[in-house]
Amino acid sequence: MTTEDDAKSVMDGPEGLVHILPHLFGYHPEAALVLSGLTPEGALVHFTRTGLPADTSDWQATVHDLFDFQQGRVAEGSDTVHGLVAWICPDPADPHYGEQSMARHRALAGLVGVTAASHDADLLEVVYVTRDRYWLMSTDAFGEGRPISSPPAELDATALPRSSEVRAALAPVTGDRARAIAKAVDKVLGEADVQIRTSGHAAVANDAAALVRRTVRDLVDGATTVEQIPDRTAARLLVGLQYSFVAGVALELCEDRELPAARDLWLHLTRLCPDEVNWCVVEPTVLYAATSWGLGQRGTARLALHTVELIAGDYYLINLLAHAMNVERSYEGFRARLRASRGDSITG
Template structure:
């Protein structure tokens, strides 16, 4: 689960996803048992694929102790919102799992937050104790007991369940060295990587706040003056769409041919250097047309997916200043490509950020809901492949301007067709839309392997064991605008 945006409220817009039991042990004969609070605390980043921050997390256990679904929700800033947040995450996880035909037997709860100025980790544990109790109460009300509740803060953990000081001391227990546990070894064996925090993931798609942002804003102003009238004019809209897709194809090729660099930040800096301000501005404005954006979504698989995802991230970083709302289009494309290629974590975050930029962006709404409900993206891919056949977007890298017809009701990528592909009620297709705001006069703006094992020893060892199989990669599951109009696609 992910919040739509930290700016849209602490939890009201959150959606929760139920996960799937992991398939197969690490080897045919060696499942891994997690028996203690320390092992459960160490397992959390591997269960989610990232280090949660400022989060409450619920992890369900199925029959025979296998891990099931996971749900995460940001901790509301005000404790008056905690009861509703605890109810939302508990109901989302438990009822969502039941709708999918699984029944959680038990739950492990986590609250994770770093100390505020002047606080210690123990202060955080005491302050969040009422929230942990609310999680236990809400899950218990759904007939699923919480067998362990942990607070993780300041590289230590505390159990709200274990009363034995020799096992769970008041000052907390230091977390183990990263990468040294059995869980870490199992995840490494399975190819699972913990990718840092959500903050680091979001930073790859957040607008620049450097001196270069002003230059990009100037380029967006100039592009807006030149392109917006053409996009809003039916006679020239098709020509602008062709120019946008042709430019995007050339830059995707440029990204694909660039020499690789190591490290996430250096890679993003390299991509930023490969993309000119004027090019970025033309693409950002051109993608505000829904038909153009839908055509661009066809770069979704094979060798073209990775450089396309890099381009959409780079464009999201260029939506600076008053153009931040324009990021909904590239962020939605980034979320779609990530989901299409099996990266559900980045997909959810990118789509949540798109909805933070524009809560009414329909394409992002549909994809976010479908991803969270565990649908298969192949239904969307089929629509895009059908649209792509017979058009000059060969290999995803156009050599000439494609001609894009007006989008009509029943066309492969209309909102109604997307809704049908996602098994949702049909929505009225819309022509290219305008945004609420006109451009300025100067321009527009898990994996815990848990297996059954001996009960072990120690005060915490007699609790029910959480057992999982080998961690496996996430399985893929399953707007719009032309520069601003009253209707959103």
């Protein structure tokens, strides 16, 4: 589940619920169920999202888990919550996206209402939101729904990413490309095993760290592009990043001149992790999230973290960045610590 700790957003009127939704997490949620508390002043607090199951048999468990998690956050917080609001955000790939899908999800809205009552919570509204229309499930009958009007300037969300687009960008390569990179990774693993037996893990990690620094430097200088990186080099980077020391070195490449090139590299490597080598995917994806955050794309960073969390679960590198984003609130505080760490690794 994705949250944004301690953030508050104030909405005004029913359509305000639609306009403010992308700003809760920094992206347009799709294929998602969102739940938020509402204060007497109209502020949305303790908002939480989870994936929207395609299988209706999973709806009840999903709703209960979402409520339990969100209500736990309410109990731990200091805000007065007088009601709840929920959003159902369908998958744009649904062939019945729109009115037909809305009709199907009325049963889900009913489950949300029943679950709210079982938690002694006042559910004020369930909003069904597509890209251009919305329905207030408590009042709107079947029909075409209400068109989403242009929001006030301060709530313009056209620059915010859509979750489906971010996930599509992270999708791994397939077919011959997937087989080629899997073969390259397998060969690099064999070579690393020989080096470990002769020189130890430290030698492998140090070589990989040097390769990370050199690759990002070449990208920054324009000496190469990510598309020109040979499979062998990509495989060496993926295998090397499995060392926490090497992943730390990669995180430390955080200066403004480095961030765009590093972000391109981590996205490229993330996509080079098909099922055959998906054990490599956590590190480049977290690094992609970190550099996206550094470039001001907080929503993309959150989505990338959520995507890899579904694969890896409770993992130190995911937890490190998630904690930093929740505690630091700004990339600059995190970058200051990375700079200090980078200085220590260079002088040590």
